[in-house]
Amino acid sequence: MNSVILHGRPIVGGYAEGEALVTSQEISGWGGVEAASGTIIESRHELRGESFKGKVLVFPGAKGSSGWSGIFHTARLAGAAPKAMLFNTMTSKAALGAIVTRVPAITDFDQDPLAVIHTGDWLKIDGDRGVVEVIKRGDLSHSRV
Amino acid sequence: MRLTADEEAMLDGKEGRAVQRAMELLVQYGDALGAERLVDTNNVCGANVFSPAPGLPKFESHDQIFSQMSLDSDETFEIPHVKAYSCQLIGRMDARHWRLQGIAQETHDLIAESESYNAAHGIQLMNTCTPYQVGNVPVKGEHCAWMESSAVVYINSVLGARTNVEGRESTAAAMLTGKIPYWGYHLDAQRVGTHYVDVQFPVQDFMDWGILGYYVGKMVGDKVPVLDHVDSTPNLSQLKHFGAAASTSGGVELYHIPGITAEARTVEEAFQGHPVQARFSFGQQERLQVYEELNSTARDSQVDLVMLGCPHANIQQIWEICNLLEGKKVHSNTDLWIFTPHPIRELADRNGYTKILEDAGAVLMSDTCPAIGRFLPKGTKVIATDSAKQVHYLPAIMKVQGWFGSTKDCVHAAITGRWAGGIS
Numbered sequence: 001m002n003s004v005i006l007h008g009r010p011i012v013g014g015y016a017e018g019e020a021l022v023t024s025q026e027i028s029g030w031g032g033v034e035a036a037s038g039t040i041i042e043s044r045h046e047l048r049g050e051s052f053k054g055k056v057l058v059f060p061g062a063k064g065s066s067g068w069s070g071i072f073h074t075a076r077l078a079g080a081a082p083k084a085m086l087f088n089t090m091t092s093k094a095a096l097g098a099i100v101t102r103v104p105a106i107t108d109f110d111q112d113p114l115a116v117i118h119t120g121d122w123l124k125i126d127g128d129r130g131v132v133e134v135i136k137r138g139d140l141s142h143s144r145v
Numbered sequence: 146m147r148l149t150a151d152e153e154a155m156l157d158g159k160e161g162r163a164v165q166r167a168m169e170l171l172v173q174y175g176d177a178l179g180a181e182r183l184v185d186t187n188n189v190c191g192a193n194v195f196s197p198a199p200g201l202p203k204f205e206s207h208d209q210i211f212s213q214m215s216l217d218s219d220e221t222f223e224i225p226h227v228k229a230y231s232c233q234l235i236g237r238m239d240a241r242h243w244r245l246q247g248i249a250q251e252t253h254d255l256i257a258e259s260e261s262y263n264a265a266h267g268i269q270l271m272n273t274c275t276p277y278q279v280g281n282v283p284v285k286g287e288h289c290a291w292m293e294s295s296a297v298v299y300i301n302s303v304l305g306a307r308t309n310v311e312g313r314e315s316t317a318a319a320m321l322t323g324k325i326p327y328w329g330y331h332l333d334a335q336r337v338g339t340h341y342v343d344v345q346f347p348v349q350d351f352m353d354w355g356i357l358g359y360y361v362g363k364m365v366g367d368k369v370p371v372l373d374h375v376d377s378t379p380n381l382s383q384l385k386h387f388g389a390a391a392s393t394s395g396g397v398e399l400y401h402i403p404g405i406t407a408e409a410r411t412v413e414e415a416f417q418g419h420p421v422q423a424r425f426s427f428g429q430q431e432r433l434q435v436y437e438e439l440n441s442t443a444r445d446s447q448v449d450l451v452m453l454g455c456p457h458a459n460i461q462q463i464w465e466i467c468n469l470l471e472g473k474k475v476h477s478n479t480d481l482w483i484f485t486p487h488p489i490r491e492l493a494d495r496n497g498y499t500k501i502l503e504d505a506g507a508v509l510m511s512d513t514c515p516a517i518g519r520f521l522p523k524g525t526k527v528i529a530t531d532s533a534k535q536v537h538y539l540p541a542i543m544k545v546q547g548w549f550g551s552t553k554d555c556v557h558a559a560i561t562g563r564w565a566g567g568i569s
Binding site: 009011012026031032034035036037041042043061062063064065066067068069070073074075077078080089090091092093095096097098099100 | 170173174177178179192198199200201202213214217292293294297309310311312313314315328329366367392393395396442516537538540541542
């Protein structure tokens with residue numbers, strides 16, 4: 001079994017495990033996500049139609065409207081929040097959004113998470129220490145026994 | 146973060162539980178950003194008026210709504226009066242035309258009650274995405290805490306005020322404490338230009354300013370573009386459209402047009418000796434490509450709704466629309482809705498413009514917009530708008546086709562019921 005470890009700066013603490021949902025495109029909150037189901041709705045977004053509910057969302061950063069935190073806040077209250085958030089670029093939208101989503105969140109990694117992590121990989125996230133263990137999808141059946 | 150004595154006191158609960166919670170949130174937020182300290186602010190624009198939305202639980206009181214939705218707290222506090230000058234941004238309901246929006250009486254009453262609650266706590270009910278059009282005009286260097294990306298980019302760039310794009314929870318915390326993290330665009334070093342844009346096409350009208358903004362946002366993301374060779378002076382409406390488009394397609398929160406915007410008289414002054422990260426130009430080819438892109442969701446020429454006033458229209462724009470409509474009628478299969486802040490609608494009432502619009506079959510609405518309020522005339526499949534921002538969002542949110550074009554082409558579509566717009 002080969003796993004990769006990433007180290008970053010903790011934003012929100014806590015521990016989570018889950019399947020990765022990775023996008024190379026920035027995420028627009030208000031007007032880009034349907035909060036009640038956690039589904040990406042932005043026209044021409046590569047994740048359009050997919051939900052981050054119960055997944056670990058791995059993305060470059062936040063863009064668009066200032067309603068970003070409000071949408072993720074509502075998604076949490078609706079039970080549609082992601083399990084954790086891993087992102088590259090720190091912005092006021094991403095910082096506040098991660099805090100009100102109340103799930104482990106990490107940024108400023110020693111390796112690019114978008115290059116290392118693929119959709120379907122299993123992730124173990126320690127939000128207190130800023131450590132992510134990536135178990136590649138091919139090794140999943142083995143590692144979860 | 147380093148806290149001052151008054152900030153420590155708030156964090157210790159000396160000013161009550163709600164202020165304590167607000168300070169906790171600001172400290173957590175500031176630490177996440179990597180801010181070294183907070184800064185005083187006495188100009189906050191946020192969005193605390195409640196309206197029901199899918200996914201939200203039922204609340205028992207307005208204090209509970211403010212505690213949970215605005216301060217991210219499961220505990221309900223008694224919310225005190227705001228400490229900072231605070232304004233409510235655009236919301237879900239037009240106080241005059243809510244029935245036309247399809248809002249039920251019960252929802253209307255809840256929103257109206259929430260507005261009263263907010264006003265009683267000292268929050269000004271401006272109810273617009275453009276507070277700077279109705280009297281909240283920050284001065285150069287003023288530290289603000291504003292939501293609404295189109296307003297943030299306007300006051301940062303055109304006026305030289307200082308704010309990041311804040312969110313509902315951070316602005317609410319700023320209202321109660323008069324503090325916001327000293328980070329990002331509050332700092333001199335972050336306000337330096339990063340990207341050079343050679344504006345080769347002579348951008349002169351409202352539509353082209355929106356196209357240029359959408360293009361620049363796509364090219365620079367959330368960086369700081371500097372526009373060179375702008376050879377005519379844009380007015381408020383054009384810069385409002387430019388910034389709204391740039392903050393929609395990318396995440397532009399600050400730009401410089403040397404000689405026109407607040408902080409740079411020359412290109413050199415905009416970059417302050419820092420390296421230019423990238424250079425690109427905007428010419429006829431880029432202009433036509435963006436126009437095509439903004440029209441990519443539209444196919445059917447029959448138009449159900451023409452929407453004008455995103456960001457909210459000012460009185461000059463309403464006057465121009467009245468002139469375009471004069472002596473004509475909106476087509477029986479089409480609606481024409483124009484959106485403006487409510488103090489400007491009162492001016493339009495007084496000028497007789499509201500009546501001119503109503504006589505032509507149009508409606509002058511305020512306090513909201515179709516994208517924020519999620520409403521359209523029943524059965525709408527195709528909309529047309531002169532706003533690059535609205536045509537970006539509305540087709541995604543409301544699952545409709547969207548045409549984008551000049552204000553004149555939009556008014557023409559309202560009169561004929563068909564889209565015949567274009568670009569030359």
